[in-house]
Amino acid sequence: MVKAQSAEAQQLLLNVEKLSQLKNILSDMKKGYMVVSNGYNAVQNIAEGNFSIHEVFLDGLMAVSPEVRKYRRVTDIVSAQKDLVREYKNALNKFSASDLFNAGEMKYLSSVYGSLAKASLDNLDELTMVITASKLRMNDEERLHSIDRIFEDAQGKLSFLRSFNQQAGLLLLQRKRAKADLETTKSLFKVN
Known part of the structure; x- marks a missing residue:
């Protein structure tokens, strides 16, 4: 019985360690997603800002x-x-x-x-x-x-x-x- 409990305890420790590793992987994935998302938003904002600058410039060319x-x-x-x-x-x-x-x-x-x-x-x-x-x-x-x-x-x-x-x-x-x-x-x- 002790041996069975010991095996279950080891399996439980192994499961906790795997869960901890999965938690770290999930955390890293979330950080990666946030970096990509923030980067995409930054590029999008820059592109829109650049377009706005071009639009202002082109509209300025239409004015006399x-x-x-x-x-x-x-x-x-x-x-x-x-x-x-x-x-x-x-x-x-x-x-x-x-x-x-x-x-x-x-x-x-x-x-x-x-x-x-x-x-x-x-x-x-x-x-x-x-x-x-x-x-x-x-x-x-x-x-x-x-x-x-x-x-x-x-x-x-x-x-x-x-x-x-x-x-x-x-x-x-x-x-x-x-x-x-x-x-x-x-x-x-x-x-x-």
């Missing part, structure tokens, strides 16, 4: 600073557009009223002016996109660079228009002189 909207080139572009429209309309009216250009020449003049006007309106559309919030993702430097590029293009179109009008005006002047010379010659020789 007051300095960009007040940039002097913006008004210069609008002014160039007004000048272009005013000058081409005046020139077209002058050339049309002169009756010294035939229908084909007037069609060509109208085509040139129409192309310039359309390209100039495209510049205004692009300018509107650049200075309007939530249209483009650009920082202030990129916006200012775009505005400068649009300004240069608008100035180029205005310079072309003025040169074109000057050449057409010279042609008109030559035709007026030729017509006056013809009238003078007709009156001298009394020809109808």
Whole structure:
């Protein structure tokens, strides 16, 4: 009987030791789980924080600073557009009223002016996109660079228009002189 109790006591001690080892293993597993869980949460928080930072940055690119909207080139572009429209309309009216250009020449003049006007309106559309919030993702430097590029293009179109009008005006002047010379010659020789 003592021997049976001794065997049971040894088995009980062995079971207690196994239970203690299982308890330690379970404790280690819990610590491991906590490390992994905390690590995952930390990575998730960092990722979400990083996304939030990117979101704030990208949203900031959608905003337009007051300095960009007040940039002097913006008004210069609008002014160039007004000048272009005013000058081409005046020139077209002058050339049309002169009756010294035939229908084909007037069609060509109208085509040139129409192309310039359309390209100039495209510049205004692009300018509107650049200075309007939530249209483009650009920082202030990129916006200012775009505005400068649009300004240069608008100035180029205005310079072309003025040169074109000057050449057409010279042609008109030559035709007026030729017509006056013809009238003078007709009156001298009394020809109808």
